[in-house]
Amino acid sequence: MIRVLIAEDMHLLREAxxxxxxxxxxxxxxxxxxxxxxxxxxxxxxxPDVAVVDIDLPEMDGLAAAALLPGRVPGCRVLILTALSRPxxxxxxxxxxxAGFVRKDVRPDELAAAVRTVAAGGTVIDPALASAALLAxxxxxxxxxxxxxxxxxxGAQPMEIAERLFLSYGTVRNYLTSAVGKLGARNRIDAVxxxxxxxxx
Numbered sequence: 001m002i003r004v005l006i007a008e009d010m011h012l013l014r015e016a017x018x019x020x021x022x023x024x025x026x027x028x029x030x031x032x033x034x035x036x037x038x039x040x041x042x043x044x045x046x047x048p049d050v051a052v053v054d055i056d057l058p059e060m061d062g063l064a065a066a067a068l069l070p071g072r073v074p075g076c077r078v079l080i081l082t083a084l085s086r087p088x089x090x091x092x093x094x095x096x097x098x099a100g101f102v103r104k105d106v107r108p109d110e111l112a113a114a115v116r117t118v119a120a121g122g123t124v125i126d127p128a129l130a131s132a133a134l135l136a137x138x139x140x141x142x143x144x145x146x147x148x149x150x151x152x153x154x155g156a157q158p159m160e161i162a163e164r165l166f167l168s169y170g171t172v173r174n175y176l177t178s179a180v181g182k183l184g185a186r187n188r189i190d191a192v193x194x195x196x197x198x199x200x201x
Contacts, residue, residue, distance in 0.1 A: 002119045005031040005048040005076070007039050007065070009057050013104075017052065017081075020108045027115060036060030043073040049119045052111075054104075055082045055089055063089070067096035079118045081106075082129075088139060088199025090129050100124040139200035140182040148175040150201040153192045 008014035018029045031046040036057035053062040066078040079100035080093050093101050100118045114124040151161045162172045185191035195201040
C-alpha cells in the first residue's frame, strides 16, 4: 500500500484529491494539511511514501517544504501539483529534489499513475512544463538576492530580513537594490512580481 500525504490549502480540492486517490486499491491517504509549514511535521508523524504538494501554500511554499523533507523524512518522495506554469518553478523543484511535477488539470488516472511512479523511485515531469523550463531564461539573481527578495515578498521589511539572515541593514538594502536593477523593475514590489511570475523566487 502506498501511503500518501496531501498538502493543499483549498479545502474542496484537498478533499477531492483525497477521495480520488483513496479510490485506488493500492493508495491510502494517511494525512492532509493546508499549509506548507505543516508538511514536515505531518510527514514525520505519518511517514508517507509520497507527499502530493501544491506549490502555492500559506506560511511556507510547497517547494521550500519539499527541500526540507529529504533530511527529515528520507523515505518520503515529493510530487508537486501546480496550477501555474512558471518555468522557474520546475528548476526550483528539481533543485529541491522533487521526484514529480505535474499540472493540477491532470486526469485522475494520470495522477494515480504519477503517485505510483514516484513511490517506485521514478520521476514524472509534465512535458509542457519541461519544455517551457528549457526555453526560459536563467534567473539573473544570485542565491542571496533571491533569498532576500523572497522574504520581501512575504511582507518582511529590510530590518526584519537583516535580522533573520544575520546580515546588516545596509547589506539587505544593497541586495534589494541590485535585484531591482537586474530585473529592470520600477521598485521592490515590481521586482517581487517579476521574480515570482518567472518562478525565480
